[in-house]
Amino acid sequence: MVTTTSAGISRRQFLAAGGLAVAAGCLVPKGLFAQGDDVLVPNAFKEAATAKVTVQTLRRNISVLYGAGGNIAVLTGPDGKLLVDSEIVTSRANVSAALATINADPIKQLINTHWHFDHTGGNEWVHEAGASILAHENTRKNLSKETRVEGWKHTFPAAPAGAIPSIIVKDDHTLHVNDTTLMLNHYLPAHTDSDISVHFTEADIFHTGDTFWNRDYPFIDYSTGGSIDGTIRATEANLAKVTDKMIVIPGHGAVGSRADLILFRDVLVEIREKVAALKRQGKSLAEVVAAKPSARYDAEWGNLFMTPSAFLALVYQGV
């Protein structure tokens, strides 16, 4: 089903093969939450400038690009390229080069799964290249003004005019591009208040945006409507749509399947329940972190953007 890279390859192997293991390691915000420093976003800008971007062909006319930021889906055909998400702004050269290896067709449309900088950073250059940008109304809202993300200790200035989506959806939406039907579904507040999924129906490929991280603890943006319970609800919504035959593109990590989504749901629910029980006993965040309620997953799941203690802090905040 996956033509250029084995679907069975692990994310670690894939990232290592793509030369990203070192870059991902540099993104880990060691001590970020303890120090309260604005570290993660500046580091991500720096790492994305040199991080390799690799292409994996999936099914039919759809590929995925892996780089330092969010995964980009690419739909090709007579209407030109359609992208789902646009990575970190500093990855422009390497994203452009990767797109050129697919074909020389222009980028005509871009869909943002949500407003975060690692999914919308390329909006301005993609728009300049000739693409229209579609997103949920809250993506436009959050990009149109200065927006602080407390979890990253970072304040984002309003995006440039060319980066602002001009085609706005408020709820579910369907479009037809390149002989393909795209069904867009809006989530209730989950990872942010602006999350949408994209289902390429003929190829049966489902891009979840950041409501799903494959074998990594997810970031949750409480500053713009996200929560641990909303993230779990979104995972249940994904499971209600995703079948055993679908290819699932997560916001971060390698493409996966329904089984990976079930695992993600189970890990989130287990850690949420353990943290909630400790908090009910009156434990402080430091005491919860010291109790290591996520220990059995930390070696595998705590390596990308989120350290185990940073993830536990986000769970603790919401229970």
Ligand SMILES: [Zn+2]
């Ligand atoms: Zn995000």
